Amino acid sequence: MEIGRRERKKQQTRQVISDVATRLFLERGFDAVTVAEVAKAADVAVQTVFNHFPTKEDLFFDETGWWLGPAEAIRNAPPEQNPIDTLEQQYLAVVRGRLANGHLETWREFSRTMAESQALLARRRQIAEEMERTLAAALQERDPEMEPLTARLVAAQFAAAQKVLEDELARIMPAEARPEQLTAANAELERATGKVFAALRRAW
Amino acid sequence: MEIGRRERKKQQTRQVISDVATRLFLERGFDAVTVAEVAKAADVAVQTVFNHFPTKEDLFFDETGWWLGPAEAIRNAPPEQNPIDTLEQQYLAVVRGRLANGHLETWREFSRTMAESQALLARRRQIAEEMERTLAAALQERDPEMEPLTARLVAAQFAAAQKVLEDELARIMPAEARPEQLTAANAELERATGKVFAALRRAW
DNA sequence: CTCCAAAGATGTAGTAACTACAAGATTGGA
DNA sequence: TCCAATCTTGTAGTTACTACATCTTTGGAG
Numbered sequence: 001m002e003i004g005r006r007e008r009k010k011q012q013t014r015q016v017i018s019d020v021a022t023r024l025f026l027e028r029g030f031d032a033v034t035v036a037e038v039a040k041a042a043d044v045a046v047q048t049v050f051n052h053f054p055t056k057e058d059l060f061f062d063e064t065g066w067w068l069g070p071a072e073a074i075r076n077a078p079p080e081q082n083p084i085d086t087l088e089q090q091y092l093a094v095v096r097g098r099l100a101n102g103h104l105e106t107w108r109e110f111s112r113t114m115a116e117s118q119a120l121l122a123r124r125r126q127i128a129e130e131m132e133r134t135l136a137a138a139l140q141e142r143d144p145e146m147e148p149l150t151a152r153l154v155a156a157q158f159a160a161a162q163k164v165l166e167d168e169l170a171r172i173m174p175a176e177a178r179p180e181q182l183t184a185a186n187a188e189l190e191r192a193t194g195k196v197f198a199a200l201r202r203a204w
Numbered sequence: 205m206e207i208g209r210r211e212r213k214k215q216q217t218r219q220v221i222s223d224v225a226t227r228l229f230l231e232r233g234f235d236a237v238t239v240a241e242v243a244k245a246a247d248v249a250v251q252t253v254f255n256h257f258p259t260k261e262d263l264f265f266d267e268t269g270w271w272l273g274p275a276e277a278i279r280n281a282p283p284e285q286n287p288i289d290t291l292e293q294q295y296l297a298v299v300r301g302r303l304a305n306g307h308l309e310t311w312r313e314f315s316r317t318m319a320e321s322q323a324l325l326a327r328r329r330q331i332a333e334e335m336e337r338t339l340a341a342a343l344q345e346r347d348p349e350m351e352p353l354t355a356r357l358v359a360a361q362f363a364a365a366q367k368v369l370e371d372e373l374a375r376i377m378p379a380e381a382r383p384e385q386l387t388a389a390n391a392e393l394e395r396a397t398g399k400v401f402a403a404l405r406r407a408w
Numbered sequence: 409c410t411c412c413a414a415a416g417a418t419g420t421a422g423t424a425a426c427t428a429c430a431a432g433a434t435t436g437g438a
Numbered sequence: 439t440c441c442a443a444t445c446t447t448g449t450a451g452t453t454a455c456t457a458c459a460t461c462t463t464t465g466g467a468g
Binding site: 125152156157159160161167168192203204 | 399
């Protein structure tokens with residue numbers, strides 16, 4: 001009822017823009033590429049880009065959507081499971097997905113590009129904050145007994161932990177990717193993750 | 205050796221710009237005031253504003269400098285004191301200073317103005333991140349035995365806690381300011397602070 | 409006191425991300 | 439077939455910020 005040719009073409013235009021933009025950003029860096037260049041490369045008007053994406057940053061973070069994961073995991077978790085356990089499992093699943101063959105290199109490029117742009121780092125902070133809010137809401141929805149302050153605190157501490165682990169991951173993984181080093185890095189990462197979530201568990 | 209008339213005039217110009225900007229921002233909101241207007245009101249060229257302040261946001265956050273507090277507190281703390289205790293004391297001191305007579309209204313205006321501008325909120329996140337980094341460095345400098353990951357984690361969790369408390373403070377304090385409510389709000393705040401830092405202590 | 413060099417203030421020109429809006433092109437459906 | 443909704447485009451602005459040349463003030467050497 002809504003997927004006529006018109007809508008399809010619209011989505012197609014959007015996809016082309018997003019793909020072209022991503023490619024250019026990864027190739028030359030976010031700050032070095034202008035929206036006008038993206039538009040030209042995608043063969044559309046600059047206005048069309050802004051019709052589909054409110055800001056330049058949205059071109060980069062399009063379709064990643066990871067900020068809903070933790071809240072959804074909490075909502076879908078089995079009734080009696082400890083929230084921290086749920087969050088740890090979800091986090092590990094995400095990270096393992098990233099490190100799986102075929103995704104690793106993509107993730108690295110994303111990570112590197114992001115680290116090189118203040119604008120993208122700022123946007124990541126904003127997204128993390130939104131993730132934190134939705135997580136706090138999910139936690140409280142899940143357990144209405146929980147004090148709002150507590151829910152916000154747990155969410156904030158999880159967000160903080162996640163950030164530290166992200167940085168750690170970015171520090172460990174870019175170093176040469178030969179298999180034996182990769183498994184070592186993997187072990188190191190699991191250790192760090194365990195430590196971080198252990199602290200979280202102790203706190204609550 | 206460096207405080208001749210020239211330097212004095214320079215600092216004076218800077219101060220005028222900063223004051224005028226702050227006043228305008230508080231009066232009309234950060235986004236509604238342009239740098240050109242600030243320059244005009246301060247009777248200087250637009251360029252001069254940018255000579256003294258790299259970005260518009262720096263005009264707002266000038267001379268607040270709170271992001272060094274925690275790290276300095278750690279560096280200056282008595283040798284055997286628990287870092288979490290140090291941080292709690294420092295935080296309480298800062299908050300009490302803000303709530304002291306004469307500072308409360310100023311803080312409220314700052315807080316409100318900041319909350320109404322995405323640009324300022326983004327900058328606050330960036331500053332918080334810098335605070336976190338300097339704190340992590342101070343923690344590790346203080347106790348070289350500490351694993352870097354641990355130092356980063358403690359700093360991150362403190363930053364997260366601080367953020368939650370800031371939001372809580374902003375939520376509690378704007379409500380009517382009559383003395384009896386103020387003491388009630390104060391008690392509520394102390395309770396929240398105690399709870400937050402207790403969790404931090406449990407974690408480490 | 410004079411005058412020069414450095415440093416601060418100014419003005420001009422330009423870039424890039426957006427916004428508002430009017431006008432053109434395409435498409436779904438009557 | 440044709441109209442109306444919707445997507446796309448082009449034009450004209452606004453604003454933060456940069457580069458750079460020029461003007462003005464000032465501290466200090468002679």
